[in-house]
Amino acid sequence: MMIRYTAGALLFLALSILTVVYGRHDFIKLPSDARRFFGSAATASNAGADDDSVGTRWAVLLAGSSGYWNYRHQADVCHAYQILKRGGLKDENIIVFMYDDIAYNEENPRPGVIINNPHGEDVYHGVPKDYVGYDVTAHNFFAVLLGNKTALAGGSGKVVDSGPNDHIFIYYTDHGGPGVLGMPTSPYIYANDLINVLKKKHASGTYKSLVFYLEACESGSIFEGLLPEGLNIYATTASNAEESSWGTYCPGEYPSPPPEYETCLGDLYSVAWMEDRFLLAFSDPANDNYTFVDDNSLRPSSKAVNQRDADLLHFWHKFRKAPEGSARKFKAQQQLTEAMAHGRTLITALN
Numbered sequence: 001m002m003i004r005y006t007a008g009a010l011l012f013l014a015l016s017i018l019t020v021v022y023g024r025h026d027f028i029k030l031p032s033d034a035r036r037f038f039g040s041a042a043t044a045s046n047a048g049a050d051d052d053s054v055g056t057r058w059a060v061l062l063a064g065s066s067g068y069w070n071y072r073h074q075a076d077v078c079h080a081y082q083i084l085k086r087g088g089l090k091d092e093n094i095i096v097f098m099y100d101d102i103a104y105n106e107e108n109p110r111p112g113v114i115i116n117n118p119h120g121e122d123v124y125h126g127v128p129k130d131y132v133g134y135d136v137t138a139h140n141f142f143a144v145l146l147g148n149k150t151a152l153a154g155g156s157g158k159v160v161d162s163g164p165n166d167h168i169f170i171y172y173t174d175h176g177g178p179g180v181l182g183m184p185t186s187p188y189i190y191a192n193d194l195i196n197v198l199k200k201k202h203a204s205g206t207y208k209s210l211v212f213y214l215e216a217c218e219s220g221s222i223f224e225g226l227l228p229e230g231l232n233i234y235a236t237t238a239s240n241a242e243e244s245s246w247g248t249y250c251p252g253e254y255p256s257p258p259p260e261y262e263t264c265l266g267d268l269y270s271v272a273w274m275e276d277r278f279l280l281a282f283s284d285p286a287n288d289n290y291t292f293v294d295d296n297s298l299r300p301s302s303k304a305v306n307q308r309d310a311d312l313l314h315f316w317h318k319f320r321k322a323p324e325g326s327a328r329k330f331k332a333q334q335q336l337t338e339a340m341a342h343g344r345t346l347i348t349a350l351n
């Protein structure tokens with residue numbers, strides 16, 4: 001009886017997942033301000049690294065989740081690191097926050113390797129482990145942004161020790177909600193606290209321009225009506241204050257991850273910039289003469305999965321593929337049942 005109920009629930013779940021794996025054909029366009037920022041930073045970097053007036057490029061990369069079903073967030077961050085590094089940023093200027101439980105996770109079909117694209121290479125190698133595990137905290141994130149070493153608790157001690165001519169790129173990827181961004185530890189990042197930190201950073205006169213690239217559900221709510229004018233901050237978000245953001249390269253969609261992966265490999269808004277030459281113009285002096293084509297259309301792949309349902313999708317594929325009667329199947333079923341018991345599931349899945 002119990003088993004039949006579960007099977008019925010799974011079927012219902014499967015049907016609802018089918019409804020979320022639908023096509024999204026709109027194009028994400030990068031506002032010209034962001035292009036200008038990256039463009040001018042790239043030009044600046046060419047003028048000569050030893051000239052103080054040119055400024056240093058800094059990056060803070062943060063994956064706000066843990067757990068294999070959230071593979072994609074840490075994959076996004078690792079990929080971002082590789083792009084920036086290739087583009088000439090030094091490790092001392094790239095600060096990485098990630099829980100670091102993916103590469104050697106027992107679910108990972110390629111131990112020690114993380115990919116962010118079905119055909120992608122390993123993006124995990126060389127990623128600095130500045131703030132990992134329980135050191136991935138909102139407190140440390142703020143201390144790093146403010147360049148306040150004494151406020152740090154754990155981690156490598158790297159902070160954004162920037163000067164007035166420097167350019168800062170902050171990239172965050174994870175789940176979010178109205179006014180809040182997830183973290184693998186508590187407390188989460190609240191919009192008001194983050195805005196206060198950004199105001200403080202501006203008041204300290206330690207950057208020339210700052211780009212905040214934010215991927216999370218309802219990410220618009222972090223800045224809308226809260227970020228004051230005149231801080232020289234350009235914030236771009238994956239969604240407005242009320243929308244979901246989207247996972248991509250998910251099992252069962254096209255393009256799909258290699259068959260041994262039961263989890264999404266990336267997030268749509270994130271891979272959009274990383275797979276486009278947009279950022280390369282920022283990061284790679286060799287691309288200095290690259291001209292941005294207007295509406296150069298960061299084309300998202302044709303299908304996407306609501307961020308909130310990507311974990312369900314992972315459990316579902318795990319369940320479906322696990323051998324009949326195996327412990328793995330049993331565990332996946334438990335995970336599914338538990339996720340569904342938390343109410344959010346079928347209703348959000350059907351959205």
Ligand SMILES: *[C@@H]1O[C@H](CO)[C@@H](O)[C@H](O)[C@H]1NC(C)=O
Pocket residue numbers: 148149150151
């Ligand atoms: C740095 O953090 C410490 C500890 O939280 C605090 O007392 C200090 O005022 C901060 N320094 C600056 C410059 O904000």
Ligand SMILES: *[C@@H]1O[C@H](CO)[C@@H](O)[C@H](O)[C@H]1NC(C)=O
Pocket residue numbers: 285286287288289290
């Ligand atoms: C400028 O663009 C041309 C054509 O794409 C390329 O061959 C050349 O190497 C580029 N120059 C620089 C300095 O990047």
